Amino acid sequence: MTKLTQGQLIDQIKTLKDIKPRKEWAVLLKSQILAEKNNGMEIIGQSAKFVGFSNIFVNIFSPRKLAYSLSVILFLVIGVLGFARYTVPGDLLFPVKKISEQSQAALSGQTSLKQDVAILNNRINDLAQVSRDGRTGNIPSTIAEIKTNASELTKSLKKNSVNDPQTIKDIASSLKTLSDVPGTDLTTNSDVKDLYQAVVQNQVSDLKKETLNDSQKNILAQAENLYEQGKYSEALEKILLIGK
């Protein structure tokens, strides 16, 4: 700042008139002082402390700060959820994705069986993804998740008779995807095997009620034979060939 005239300097001093206290603070202080008038000087003295405390309270809970805080929390939640969408078992934020999946399924009004099918399908897709990406560190956690989901789903299938053939077809399709994931043969795992068994059993039972041509009847017979031998995954392959 160079060559300042006296007039300019005075004008600049006068701009300080724009400095004013916060309105809410000024109003609060006035009401505090006047409200304590009948309670003696001691309480008036305390009111200064109360104004200080109220200031903190007003500062924390002022609508503007509250709005900022909520916005930050909202951004964080959206960010975490968004990031969690791309996680797989074994990742730090995978539990968030799991909770999110369960919440979405519950909110969509799906039956528990359909929720289990959808979650198993998601985990199988995760396994396919980590296998493609070569993320070997995530494979054990993903397989563990699949085993747990397969076990839960088998229990659901055994407990409740399934009237919806589409659900069984969805499981069969997921199992097919699982068998196609390179380097992760889970068809011999007991949890997955049980699921194969339950699905094949359901499918054979359904197909027997359908009208089949000779070729389809022949494939069904082969599938039943494989089922009897405990070759459930192969039996499922045959069933899928029928295309019903």
Next chain:
Amino acid sequence: MADNLNEQFSQIYDQYIDKIYRFIYLKVDSREAAEDITSKVFIKGWESYNDRGQDSNSMVKNPGAFLYQIARNSVVDYYRERGRTKTISPEISPEMADPDENPQNKAIISSDVAIIKKAIQKLDKDHQDIILWYYLEDMPVADIAKLLDKPAGTVRVMLHRGLKELKGIIQE
């Protein structure tokens, strides 16, 4: 009677809250400190106003002068409590001192006003007060003279010198 007292003090409060706050704010380094000291000034003013049975009650006679006097002493106490030897703290930037300032004040503080505030804080206490009262609060020289207990002529000279010194600080 009590309501009347309330009403009168309420008017005094409305008339002086901005002025006292501004006067204190320009001498301290944060809004929190300014609010805290201003609170104390008005609480003391209210205590004195309640004691108006005494004929020589200066709060009743001249509330402005009374409040400014408390404000001056309170600022001195504030710096004494903080162990400072100077009345002001020019090394503390006013922009940094008030991160939570409202948008209006933020805009003000961010420009030339920050320079002015910092420069005023470099003046000695009497020069600061005279300049603020005369130019900022439009207080007549006679009233300033009474407040400082100095002859009006001395106040005029101090005002002139203070302004010159302020100009020199800004132009440094």
